[in-house]
Amino acid sequence: MEYQLGEFEELVLLTVAAQHDQAYGVSIHEFLTAETKKKINISAIHVALKRLEKKGFVDSRFGGITEERGGRRKKFYIVTALGKKVLDASHDLRTSIYQKIPQLQFANI
Amino acid sequence: MAELQPPKWALRFLRWYCRDDYLDEIEGDMVELFHLRSGDSLRSARLFFIWNVIRTFRWINLKKTQINNWTMNLYQNYTKIYFRRFRKETSHYLVNILGLSLGLAILFFILMFVYDEQNIDQFHSKRDRIYRVVQEITEEDGVHHYLSTANPLADAMKRDFPAVEEAGWTTYFGSHVLAKGDKRLADRNWVIVTKGMFDILDFQVVDGNPQKEFEGPTGIVITEELAMSLFGRTDVVGEVIDESRFETVEVLAIIKDMPRNSSYRFTSMYVMDPTQMPQDWQDFLTDWDTQFMQTWVLLKEGSTPEDIYASKDNFIDKYLEGEDRERYDFYLHPLSEVHLGSTHIENGGPGPLMAIPYSDSEFVSMIMMMGFLVIFIAALNYVNLSSVQALKRTLEASMRKINGANNRQLIGQLFFETFITIVIAYVISILLILVLFPFFLNIANKDFDISLLFSSDFVAYQVVAIFLIWVISALLPALYYSKLKRSLLIMKNAFSGKGDLLRKGLVGVQYALSIFLIIGSIVIFRQLNYVQSKDLGFENQDLIVLDINSGSARRNFKNIIDGIKKNPNVVNASTSSRVPGEWKNIPVANISKNLTDEPMEFSHYAIDKYWLDTYDINLIDGENFTGADQSDSLYVLINEKAASTLNFEQPIGESVWVMDEGDSVKMRIKGIVEDFHFESLYEPIGPVVITHWNNHIRSIDYFTIRYSQNPKETIAHIEDVNATFDPDTPAEIHFLDKQWERFYEAEESRSTIILIASIVSIIISAFGLFGLINFTVERKTKEIGIRKVMGADVKNITTLILKDYLILLIIALLVAAPVSWWLFGDWLADFAYRIDLSADLFIIAFGVVLLISFTTVLARIFKIAKANPVQSIRYE
Numbered sequence: 001m002e003y004q005l006g007e008f009e010e011l012v013l014l015t016v017a018a019q020h021d022q023a024y025g026v027s028i029h030e031f032l033t034a035e036t037k038k039k040i041n042i043s044a045i046h047v048a049l050k051r052l053e054k055k056g057f058v059d060s061r062f063g064g065i066t067e068e069r070g071g072r073r074k075k076f077y078i079v080t081a082l083g084k085k086v087l088d089a090s091h092d093l094r095t096s097i098y099q100k101i102p103q104l105q106f107a108n109i
Numbered sequence: 110m111a112e113l114q115p116p117k118w119a120l121r122f123l124r125w126y127c128r129d130d131y132l133d134e135i136e137g138d139m140v141e142l143f144h145l146r147s148g149d150s151l152r153s154a155r156l157f158f159i160w161n162v163i164r165t166f167r168w169i170n171l172k173k174t175q176i177n178n179w180t181m182n183l184y185q186n187y188t189k190i191y192f193r194r195f196r197k198e199t200s201h202y203l204v205n206i207l208g209l210s211l212g213l214a215i216l217f218f219i220l221m222f223v224y225d226e227q228n229i230d231q232f233h234s235k236r237d238r239i240y241r242v243v244q245e246i247t248e249e250d251g252v253h254h255y256l257s258t259a260n261p262l263a264d265a266m267k268r269d270f271p272a273v274e275e276a277g278w279t280t281y282f283g284s285h286v287l288a289k290g291d292k293r294l295a296d297r298n299w300v301i302v303t304k305g306m307f308d309i310l311d312f313q314v315v316d317g318n319p320q321k322e323f324e325g326p327t328g329i330v331i332t333e334e335l336a337m338s339l340f341g342r343t344d345v346v347g348e349v350i351d352e353s354r355f356e357t358v359e360v361l362a363i364i365k366d367m368p369r370n371s372s373y374r375f376t377s378m379y380v381m382d383p384t385q386m387p388q389d390w391q392d393f394l395t396d397w398d399t400q401f402m403q404t405w406v407l408l409k410e411g412s413t414p415e416d417i418y419a420s421k422d423n424f425i426d427k428y429l430e431g432e433d434r435e436r437y438d439f440y441l442h443p444l445s446e447v448h449l450g451s452t453h454i455e456n457g458g459p460g461p462l463m464a465i466p467y468s469d470s471e472f473v474s475m476i477m478m479m480g481f482l483v484i485f486i487a488a489l490n491y492v493n494l495s496s497v498q499a500l501k502r503t504l505e506a507s508m509r510k511i512n513g514a515n516n517r518q519l520i521g522q523l524f525f526e527t528f529i530t531i532v533i534a535y536v537i538s539i540l541l542i543l544v545l546f547p548f549f550l551n552i553a554n555k556d557f558d559i560s561l562l563f564s565s566d567f568v569a570y571q572v573v574a575i576f577l578i579w580v581i582s583a584l585l586p587a588l589y590y591s592k593l594k595r596s597l598l599i600m601k602n603a604f605s606g607k608g609d610l611l612r613k614g615l616v617g618v619q620y621a622l623s624i625f626l627i628i629g630s631i632v633i634f635r636q637l638n639y640v641q642s643k644d645l646g647f648e649n650q651d652l653i654v655l656d657i658n659s660g661s662a663r664r665n666f667k668n669i670i671d672g673i674k675k676n677p678n679v680v681n682a683s684t685s686s687r688v689p690g691e692w693k694n695i696p697v698a699n700i701s702k703n704l705t706d707e708p709m710e711f712s713h714y715a716i717d718k719y720w721l722d723t724y725d726i727n728l729i730d731g732e733n734f735t736g737a738d739q740s741d742s743l744y745v746l747i748n749e750k751a752a753s754t755l756n757f758e759q760p761i762g763e764s765v766w767v768m769d770e771g772d773s774v775k776m777r778i779k780g781i782v783e784d785f786h787f788e789s790l791y792e793p794i795g796p797v798v799i800t801h802w803n804n805h806i807r808s809i810d811y812f813t814i815r816y817s818q819n820p821k822e823t824i825a826h827i828e829d830v831n832a833t834f835d836p837d838t839p840a841e842i843h844f845l846d847k848q849w850e851r852f853y854e855a856e857e858s859r860s861t862i863i864l865i866a867s868i869v870s871i872i873i874s875a876f877g878l879f880g881l882i883n884f885t886v887e888r889k890t891k892e893i894g895i896r897k898v899m900g901a902d903v904k905n906i907t908t909l910i911l912k913d914y915l916i917l918l919i920i921a922l923l924v925a926a927p928v929s930w931w932l933f934g935d936w937l938a939d940f941a942y943r944i945d946l947s948a949d950l951f952i953i954a955f956g957v958v959l960l961i962s963f964t965t966v967l968a969r970i971f972k973i974a975k976a977n978p979v980q981s982i983r984y985e
Binding site: 043075 | 165
């Protein structure tokens, strides 16, 4: 793997890809908290997004000003082609290793 | 919606630290989350928001380039303005900076000096429990404190007082030469100690064990350096030194040189095992009537001297008899006081030489005061100059106010400017210290490392000093600057030039301090000069003293004198029991007119017939000794003081009884010599009786040689002659004037420090005066121009400028004069021979300050006075 991608970053990147073009801090936060059932701090997501953007896996644009945001704009993220490729590679890797797990071992679980 | 707002302060905090380009996303997301949560519970939503703000406070989100921040802009602006004004008013800023840096440099030097003074002897690990025992004896002339204590005291204390963990003694008497093969060494830093001393004091043992069992009565512990010069190597533990104070001795241990801040710095220490000593020594060591030992005590942890004092009376009663019980007392004098609290203690007997002479805490606080005074004057200068500068900056202040600055910001600006000034001054002062450090050590007679300046203790002092100076010197100018009358603000040059009471007060204080310091400097300088150039009653230049350290030298003294005289450089040579200005006590002889009279104590010298000529001591009446050994022994010479003490009508030809224990001889007075100083000028000249060398009291101990030129060759010759008659003892040679200097060494170094500090503060004050008068003249340029047009001459104009200052100066003189009269009179009282305080001191001090003021004004006024008045009127 030539691109560095942390576990949490991968989750955020996946979410950005899943919420295509409508992903922003709060939506990612709510989605991930619901999916992982863990408490995730919004600042962790911000940091991850910054890193992903720096690496070129996501792109961003500003949305309009809304009332509930106290007059601040939303920053929407979208996955780039590179980001998608990285996700694919990661998924492939995991799947290929997963498939090598012998079935028998789990028979009694 | 209103109550559904996230906490304001958290939001403000977020906006303060977060970079602007992230703020939209981060703040927006957080606020949105807050609103999502606030549906459930407002409280938890708020907490959650705060938590998020705190968690977001990370490096990546912080404002990186603060250049766009307005506060930073402000400071940039302050800095820019500061350096612009610096260029415009260079002399003002230089005076400020130089004054402060000189003040800081002096302060740090003095702090280092004081720090070192207070750390002397503090390297011993058990320092809080170590005491020297001081004997307090009531004598006819009062109570004396002696370091010499009864020989068996240490053993008895350890035995009888449970609070004493260890006790030991040190002593030093007789002569000492170490020899190994053909190497022979004699040095004065030796001592005889008990084994216990190594438990009390700290020594850095490199090799061996100073307390090990050894053969014979004594072993020796020497320093690495001594081992190198004696053996040529340092692995000599267990080897034997051929010759010493106690014949052959085994080297028990090698120690490192004792630290430079140790009062005592022994190079060789004889460790004595009393049980192995011959019987006569044992008797000596257990004799309560001889006091040869300096006793040291180490108390047990948690014990205090009071534990000892509680049973002291029993102790004294146990060992002393009769009236001695009443007369003798002792107390424990802590190690921490050895250096600064021992001036009341006399040696009272033989004691090891001190590497660092006693000082006293009074002097330390005096010099500390001096340091604060210097920096205070420097700060005062800054306050004065910056206050008047602030008045010149009305335009700037008003512009800032018009642009929305409030008073707090203006005050902040001046604090910031002062800070820059102080930092620059600090850097310069550190550079000054680095450059002048060797010079300073030399003056202060100290020996420590410059790294002290950067030790953690000192960095703390520096920070505190800088902070205090900053606040003190910034406050007033800042108030001036910010509280300028608003109505006058934009009128340029609205300042009339008449200072207010406060500033006048400050100038007055500065004048008074300057006068005080000038008077002090002159008094100190005159007294030191007086002491060094005072006629001692004999000529102490070009005299060499050779110690007599052996019986063979003493027996052959006539041959030695004859031998020494053969050299053409030698003018005269003689022998005597003591030399004037010598380091040991001058012993006394008991003299009385009748055998039954109560004897008087006269200082005693025993001399040969050449002695008076060698020293150039005048014989004012009668005759010198003739050199006939038998007949001379029945005559004495006395000094003038003795003649007046004895109160004979015609002393020559009268007889006096010269007594020694049980052995009294009637001797005839043969001549009277002029009074000569034989002790430091702290001591008045006392009566002296001079007997021939062949007397019943005291033998000769020194040769004195007067040379005409080439001291080096002379010394070589003296060594040769000495070696011929006394091959075993290396010649111990001193220049007598060096010995005299030792009396004043401590006084001189401390006075020089005070003198230099005073001179620096006077210079700083002069700077300040220069700046102030400069300012007044500048402010009055227009007035001067108008007056000139009206026909005023240079004299009128000078008076105009100086009038205010002159009144202040006179007030300052009236305050400073009595204070200095009292203070310096007190200082001089310590000297038995001293200068008088006279009125010319005050005139000189007044004159110096006036002169500085005048020169400043004249230089400035001349320029204006000579100029075309039209220009000065146009000056704006």
